[in-house]
Structure formats: C-alpha cells, structure tokens
Amino acid sequence: MEVECLALKDLTSVGKSFSVPKEDGRQGEKENVCLERRRSTPLKPSESGVPVFLVSRKASTSDLAHITPIKCAGLAEPWSPTANLKVLISAASPDIRDREMKKVLFRPIENDVDQVVDSEPAVEDAEVEDPTQFEGAFEEEDAEKKPSRKEKSLGLLCQKFLALYPDDPPAHSPVWISLDEVATNLGVERRRIYDIVNVLESLTIVGRMAKNSYTWYGRQRLWSTLEVLQRRGREQGYHLQMDLPAEARRSGLSREEDGGDGDSGNAGGNRKDKSLRIMSQKFVMLFLVSKTQTVTLDAAAKVLIEESQDSSSHSKYKTKVRRLYDIANVLTSLELIRKVHVREERARKPAFRWLGPVKFSSSGKMESSLDVAQSEAAASEDFRKGKMARHSSFTVTPAAAGVQRQVSSAPSSPRHHLAGIQNHSLDYSRTTTTNGPACQLQCGGSTDSCLSVPLYAQLTHTASSSLPPASTQPCPEHLLVPSPHCLAYLPSLSHPSVVMLYKPPEQQEWAPEGQRSAKMESEDEGKRRRVSGEGEEEEEAVLKKKSKSGSETSEKIGAQSQREAAMFSETCNTSAVSWPSGQQRATESRAGNSIGENTQPSHYLYVPNSAGLNNFNFLIPAGQPAANMSLPPSSVPTMALPFVLVPSAALSHYPLVAGGVQQTQTSDNPSGLRFSLPTMMSPAAFMVGTAPHSVMEASDVSVQHLPSPVAPELGRHHVSAAGTPRSPAGPRQNVGVSTPEPSTPHTPKETTASSSKEFFQTPGTLGSVVSAVPAARKRGSAQRRLDVGHSAAP
DNA sequence: GAATCCCGCCACAGG
DNA sequence: CCTGTGGCGGGATTC
Numbered sequence: 133m134e135v136e137c138l139a140l141k142d143l144t145s146v147g148k149s150f151s152v153p154k155e156d157g158r159q160g161e162k163e164n165v166c167l168e169r170r171r172s173t174p175l176k177p178s179e180s181g182v183p184v185f186l187v188s189r190k191a192s193t194s195d196l197a198h199i200t201p202i203k204c205a206g207l208a209e210p211w212s213p214t215a216n217l218k219v220l221i222s223a224a225s226p227d228i229r230d231r232e233m234k235k236v237l238f239r240p241i242e243n244d245v246d247q248v249v250d251s252e253p254a255v256e257d258a259e260v261e262d263p264t265q266f267e268g269a270f271e272e273e274d275a276e277k278k279p280s281r282k283e284k285s286l287g288l289l290c291q292k293f294l295a296l297y298p299d300d301p302p303a304h305s306p307v308w309i310s311l312d313e314v315a316t317n318l319g320v321e322r323r324r325i326y327d328i329v330n331v332l333e334s335l336t337i338v339g340r341m342a343k344n345s346y347t348w349y350g351r352q353r354l355w356s357t358l359e360v361l362q363r364r365g366r367e368q369g370y371h372l373q374m375d376l377p378a379e380a381r382r383s384g385l386s387r388e389e390d391g392g393d394g395d396s397g398n399a400g401g402n403r404k405d406k407s408l409r410i411m412s413q414k415f416v417m418l419f420l421v422s423k424t425q426t427v428t429l430d431a432a433a434k435v436l437i438e439e440s441q442d443s444s445s446h447s448k449y450k451t452k453v454r455r456l457y458d459i460a461n462v463l464t465s466l467e468l469i470r471k472v473h474v475r476e477e478r479a480r481k482p483a484f485r486w487l488g489p490v491k492f493s494s495s496g497k498m499e500s501s502l503d504v505a506q507s508e509a510a511a512s513e514d515f516r517k518g519k520m521a522r523h524s525s526f527t528v529t530p531a532a533a534g535v536q537r538q539v540s541s542a543p544s545s546p547r548h549h550l551a552g553i554q555n556h557s558l559d560y561s562r563t564t565t566t567n568g569p570a571c572q573l574q575c576g577g578s579t580d581s582c583l584s585v586p587l588y589a590q591l592t593h594t595a596s597s598s599l600p601p602a603s604t605q606p607c608p609e610h611l612l613v614p615s616p617h618c619l620a621y622l623p624s625l626s627h628p629s630v631v632m633l634y635k636p637p638e639q640q641e642w643a644p645e646g647q648r649s650a651k652m653e654s655e656d657e658g659k660r661r662r663v664s665g666e667g668e669e670e671e672e673a674v675l676k677k678k679s680k681s682g683s684e685t686s687e688k689i690g691a692q693s694q695r696e697a698a699m700f701s702e703t704c705n706t707s708a709v710s711w712p713s714g715q716q717r718a719t720e721s722r723a724g725n726s727i728g729e730n731t732q733p734s735h736y737l738y739v740p741n742s743a744g745l746n747n748f749n750f751l752i753p754a755g756q757p758a759a760n761m762s763l764p765p766s767s768v769p770t771m772a773l774p775f776v777l778v779p780s781a782a783l784s785h786y787p788l789v790a791g792g793v794q795q796t797q798t799s800d801n802p803s804g805l806r807f808s809l810p811t812m813m814s815p816a817a818f819m820v821g822t823a824p825h826s827v828m829e830a831s832d833v834s835v836q837h838l839p840s841p842v843a844p845e846l847g848r849h850h851v852s853a854a855g856t857p858r859s860p861a862g863p864r865q866n867v868g869v870s871t872p873e874p875s876t877p878h879t880p881k882e883t884t885a886s887s888s889k890e891f892f893q894t895p896g897t898l899g900s901v902v903s904a905v906p907a908a909r910k911r912g913s914a915q916r917r918l919d920v921g922h923s924a925a926p
Numbered sequence: 927g928a929a930t931c932c933c934g935c936c937a938c939a940g941g
Numbered sequence: 942c943c944t945g946t947g948g949c950g951g952g953a954t955t956c
Contacts, residue, residue, distance in 0.1 A: 327947080343945055450950080451950065454949080455948085
C-alpha cells in the first residue's frame with residue numbers, strides 16, 4: 133500500500149515523482165524487473181502509476197523496443213506516466229479523487245483486517261490488528277526503500293490484477309488476458325501471475341483459453357461457481373468435517389474425495405491433483421459448508437492433506453499451509469474472505485472468515501446479503517461445475533466434464549464463447565440496438581493468440597461496484613449506470629484492431645449473466661457432456677478437450693471478426709457520429725440477436741486497422757460530460773454514441789482545448805455527438821478509460837505507437853480532462869486511458885485500485901512494463917525474468 | 927519464535 | 942528440445 137500512497141502523493145505533488153530514484157539491491161532481482169528503468173526514472177516503484185495495459189504482444193514488442201524509457205525526471209514532459217496520472221486525478225472530481233485515495237492508501241491488501249474471532253461459533257470481527265500498517269507508506273516516499281515484502285505480496289499483486297479488469301464485464305465481450313502482458317505490466321514474474329490466475333480460475337473469475345491466454349469473466353460466474361462449490365462441499369461431507377471438533381475432523385474426512393479421487397489419485401497423482409486450483413476450490417468449499425464460515429488454516433490444511441492422501445507429515449502440512457496462504461491472499465483480495473483469528477484451545481489460530489454469499493437458491497441465485505439475483509443460470513452452473521470438475525476430486529458431480537478447462541496448453545477456446553459468436557448474427561443496424569446480442573468480440577485473431585485485450589474498459593458506475601451476482605438480474609443500479617463500454621484492442625488480428633463495445637442506454641441493463649451463460653454455456657455443456665460423459669470422468673474429459681481444437685474455434689472467431697470488420701458500416705447509427713475522417717473504416721455494429729435482447733445490447737465499434745492502429749489511436753468519448761463524473765450515474769444519461777475513434781493523425785492538427793470534453797457533454801443528445809475535435813484533443817479526453825480495468829499507460833502507448841485502446845467509459849468515468857486543460861500531453865496522443873475511477877468495486881468496499889500507475893506496478897519494478905514484454909516470453913519460465921529493465925534502459 | 931509468504935528452482939507437460 | 946506451468950519448500954520478513 134505504501135506504494136500507492138506514494139504514488140498518490142506524487143500525483144498531487146508534482147515534483148516528486150521524479151525525485152528520487154530508488155533502487156535497491158533487491159530490485160535487481162528478477163521479479164521486479166527494471167532496475168534500470170527505475171533508475172532512470174526516479175519514480176519509485178510506485179511511480180509507475182498508470183497501469184498500462186497491454187499492448188498486444190506484437191505491437192508491444194516492436195514498439196517497445198523503441199519506447200523511450202521513461203522520461204527523465206527533469207523533463208517537463210507532461211506525459212510521463214505520472215503526469216498522466218496527475219492529469220487524471222486533477223481531472224477527476226474530488227470525490228473520485230478522495231475515494232481513490234482512500235482505497236489506495238488505506239486499504240490494506242492482504243489480511244487487511246485481522247480480526248480475532250472467538251472460537252468458531254462465535255466468530256466475530258474484532259479489531260483490526262494492524263490498522264496502521266499501511267501508514268508507513270506515506271512516509272517512505274521515495275525512499276528507496278526496497279519494496280517491502282508486503283508491497284510485493286500476492287494479495288497486493290492480486291488486487292492490482294483485479295483492478296485491471298471489471299468485476300462484471302459484459303457477457304458478450306470477454307476480456308482476454310495475456311499472462312505475459314499482465315506479468316509485465318504488473319512488473320512481476322510470471323510465476324506469480326500463475327498463482328493468482330489459478331485461484332481465480334478456480335472460481336471462474338477467469339478461464340483459461342490457451343497457453344498464456346485467459347479470459348476474464350469477472351464475477352459474473354462467481355456466484356454460481358460458489359454455489360456449485362457449496363453443493364460439492366456438502367456432497368463431499370465437508371460440512372460434517374468443518375463442524376466437527378478439530379480432532380474429529382481428521383478422522384472423518386471426506387472419503388468421497390479420496391475415493392473419488394481414485395483415479396486422480398494416481399497416487400501422487402498428477403500435479404493437477406495438487407493444483408492450487410483444486411486446493412482453492414476445496415478451501416472455498418470449506419467456507420461454504422461451514423456453519424461459522426470461518427476456517428482455520430490448520431483445519432483446512434489438514435483436510436486438504438487428507439484428501440490428497442499425503443501423509444500428513446509435518447512438511448506436508450507446512451507446504452499446504454503455505455499454499456493456503458497463497459490462496460487466502462487471493463481470496464482476500466477478492467474480498468471473499470477476511471483474515472481473523474480463532475481462539476482455540478490454547479492459542480489463537482489464524483483463520484479466515486468467509487465474506488461472500490453463503491446461501492444460494494437452487495437456481496443459482498444467491499441469497500445473501502448482497503442481493504438478489506435472479507438467475508437462471510442453472511445451466512451456467514453446470515458449466516461451472518464442469519470446470520470445477522477438472523479435478524478428479526470433484527468427481528462427485530457429474531457435471532459436464534467437458535466444461536473443464538479447455539485445455540491445458542492447447543489453445544482451446546471455450547466453446548461457449550464461440551458458440552455465442554457464431555450464433556449471433558450480427559446486426560449492424562443500430563436501430564435495434566437494444567437487442568444486440570452480445571457480440572462476442574472475441575475477435576480472435578485467426579491466430580491462436582487471439583486476443584489479448586490490453587485494455588478493457590468498462591463503464592460502470594461506482595455503485596455498480598457491488599455487482600450483483602453474476603447471474604442476477606440487472607440490478608437497478610446498473611440501470612442507472614452509464615452504459616458500459618469497453619474497448620478492446622485485438623492484437624491478434626492480422627491487423628490490430630480496436631473494438632469498442634458499448635451498450636445503448638436503453639439497454640443498459642446487463643443481461644443477466646445467468647441467462648447468457650445459460651444459453652451459451654449450456655449448449656456447450658451439453659456437448660461436452662456428451663463427449664465426456666458424466667462427471668466422474670472429468671479428467672478424461674479434460675483430455676478430450678485438450679485434444680480438441682482450440683484452433684478451430686479461434687479461427688472461426690477470427691473469421692468472424694474479419695467478417696465483421698468487413699461489414700464496415702457507416703450506416704450504422706453513427707448517425708450522430710461522423711467518423712472523423714472517413715478513412716478509417718469503422719463499423720459500428722450491433723449485434724442483434726440471439727441472446728437476451730435487452731440484456732445485451734451491445735454495439736460495438738470495430739475498427740479494423742489495416743493501416744495500423746496507429747491511425748486510430750483515440751477513442752474519444754463522445755459525450756462524456758466531464759462534470760458527470762461526480763454526478764450520480766443516474767443523472768448521466770448515456771449517449772447513444774459513446775465515443776468516436778479518431779485517427780491519431782487527425783488529432784494532431786487540432787489544438788488542444790481545455791475542458792473540451794466537458795463541453796461535449798451531456799448525454800442526452802443521443803444522436804448528436806457533441807464532441808468537438810478540439811475537445812478531444814485535450815489530453816484529458818483521452819484519459820477516459822475506466823480506471824482500473826483499462827488502464828493503459830499513456831506513456832507506454834504513445835511510445836509504442838500502439839493504438840491505444842482507450843476505453844472510454846461512458847458515464848462518468850471519463851474523466852474529462854476538462855479540468856485539466858492540458859496536460860501537456862500534446863505529443864502523446866495516444867494516451868492510454870486511465871481511469872481514475874475505481875469503477876470496479878470488487879467488493880462493497882470498493883477495492884478497486886486506483887488508477888495510479890503505482891498501484892499497478894509492483895514495487896520494485898518499474899513501469900518497466902512497457903518494455904519487456906515480449907522478450908520475456910522467450911525465456912524459460914524459470915529464467916524468464918522480466919527484463920523489463922533492460923529493455924527499458926536507454 | 928511464530929506466522930507469513932516471497933522467490934525461484936526444477937520437474938512435468940504440451941507442442 | 943523448448944517453453945509454459947506450477948509444485949514445492951528454503952529462507953527472508955513481519956508479526
């Protein structure tokens with residue numbers, strides 16, 4: 133946290149950012165790469181403020197090389213990453229600013245709140261153990277303090293990771309995640325990302341698509357997954373164990389699992405059996421079936437050990453506990469659990485208390501405090517089950533095995549997605565917008581690589597942060613919310629393209645996840661099931677899947693995307709919008725179709741970039757009212773046309789106008805775009821993206837000439853630079869966007885990270901992000917250290 | 927001294 | 942064989 137704090141400071145106070153170069157001995161170490169960078173950029177780890185997001189590998193690589201390392205401190209360069217942040221912040225309404233500051237500064241990542249719980253039944257939250265822990269951060273400042281261990285914690289890292297993506301991404305527009313990119317951007321070793329991703333995957337927050345490629349589902353499926361886990365936990369008798377006294381626990385462990393595992397068991401089984409993923413699911417199950425919803429590490433470790441049939445040697449125990457800490461950190465970041473202490477017998481034992489929902493309706497609804505959800509996600513659940521089933525231990529449920537991870541390394545693309553895509557007929561006419569099915573912009577390039585979407589921006593209003601469970605219905609809040617739009621940069625396409633998804637106001641309501649998933653996924657499920665047969669064979673199923681073709685799907689997708697691209701339609705509603713220069717072919721399409729009509733109303737703007745995205749670097753929110761940021765979501769009407777893509781070249785000609793964005797403002801005019809180019813010009817305008825999710829670092833982008841996918845969030849997120857007249861960003865057209873707004877509130881708390889770069893950057897690392905990316909990949913995993921540093925180094 | 931958990935070696939697995 | 946994954950546990954930090 134400290135880091136963030138610093139960052140914030142930096143933001144506010146100009147000079148600092150550049151000030152102290154820090155370097156610590158440690159830094160040199162692999163993970164936090166970029167020593168050099170660091171040096172060059174005084175910014176301490178924290179500095180890198182704006183998370184940059186991903187560039188496609190391709191682009192990144194080449195571009196990166198060129199990239200200038202971070203600017204020198206001395207530079208007036210407005211666009212240093214930091215500058216960017218500053219701009220954003222300044223631009224942001226005070227509220228936002230404050231909010232973020234709080235989040236960043238005060239919110240301890242891991243174990244933030246440590247509470248002491250009385251013995252199990254009486255778990256209660258006690259005081260926070262270390263309220264002050266984060267304070268230190270402020271002081272340090274530039275100090276070269278080596279990033280403390282905490283700063284590098286998995287929990288913090290996970291938060292950063294989560295902050296990059298929306299909690300509740302539109303169902304139809306999956307966000308692709310490239311592990312390499314994430315690792316690079318966060319400035320950590322890939323290995324660490326695996327830890328996070330494995331846990332997230334266990335909860336279906338992400339899904340693995342192919343090697344190095346994951347899809348971000350956000351919390352859409354989370355609730356259903358939890359429900360499934362709860363069920364499984366019960367089936368496996370975890371509830372019995374959890375309720376038993378400690379001693380008793382051991383004896384009675386679930387045999388089902390053991391037995392069930394049987395195969396998996398391969399004694400020793402495949403590694404998969406010991407997978408962090410599996411452990412994570414089991415760990416979660418324990419919470420879900422526990423009456424007290426509090427699980428001590430000790431108990432969990434024991435349970436897990438038994439299941440694994442490992443002899444419970446002490447070392448095994450220790451190892452399990454270590455893993456559980458890893459898992460717990462991620463879950464804590466997700467705010468699904470919180471650390472507490474349970475007083476048992478003699479000492480107080482570390483434990484975690486479940487903060488998530490515990491009751492689910494059979495339908496998959498979650499009845500929890502959170503709220504209601506309605507969902508018909510039954511199908512989707514199955515889907516999830518399947519996924520979970522990967523492990524033999526989960527055999528219990530017959531759920532579709534097929535669903536399981538699609539592959540290990542094979543580039544399998546999840547079928548459900550594909551299905552969705554294929555099925556949809558895209559309707560390019562805007563008129564029907566409301567019905568737009570989700571367009572699955574999966575754009576996969578024809579290449580496997582499919583998409584990594586560097587940025588993903590979603591408009592969500594803050595309120596949305598506490599999203600309803602995935603399958604739930606549209607929550608009222610959402611309705612109010614500005615339509616979420618997201619921008620995706622699809623590097624994998626032959627030509628990098630930008631796709632912007634947006635939902636017309638009318639359609640604001642998100643389709644209930646459940647519905648979507650149910651339909652799409654269910655189909656898949658069905659297929660898979662057929663293939664795999666019952667749940668028991670999950671393992672097998674997996675194999676089968678693997679064998680399956682990911683490639684096909686990807687290709688299909690790619691084809692589709694191209695097709696879509698081809699469909700360039702100006703006709704679309706763009707009515708209001710005039711493409712800046714007709715040059716680009718932009719298509720605004722709306723998918724029409726199949727999936728919940730109203731629910732997924734999305735339109736998307738697809739900009740094939742034959743020429744190279746460079747030409748289309750900017751996405752400008754058409755009507756972002758700068759002011760709106762502070763306004764309640766409801767107050768902000770969403771415009772029909774959220775943003776305009778402006779070729780970068782074009783922009784250069786325009787004078788920067790301060791506050792332009794604001795001018796544009798107002799939503800009402802659906803049709804009429806109110807923006808003026810000049811307005812757009814203002815840096816601020818560019819900053820639009822949603823905060824956490826889409827963060828792209830301006831500097832990086834610009835340097836790279838990558839198309840900056842900006843994700844403008846409609847609504848308030850856009851910070852219009854308005855206020856900030858110019859950050860001298862002039863040169864940097866590409867500014868990535870960053871959103872200050874923590875729109876993604878993972879939890880009620882609003883976890884979202886601040887947009888500050890620092891937040892995303894691992895403390896020891898530098899913004900290095902930029903550079904290294906591709907290179908890293910080449911190296912062996914073990915060796916692959918992000919060498920951002922050197923790439924970055926001038 | 928115990929609790930945490932970062933870090934990265936190294937084995938396994940897919941291609 | 943190379944690279945992606947990820948198990949594992951030594952040992953550094955933090956409590």
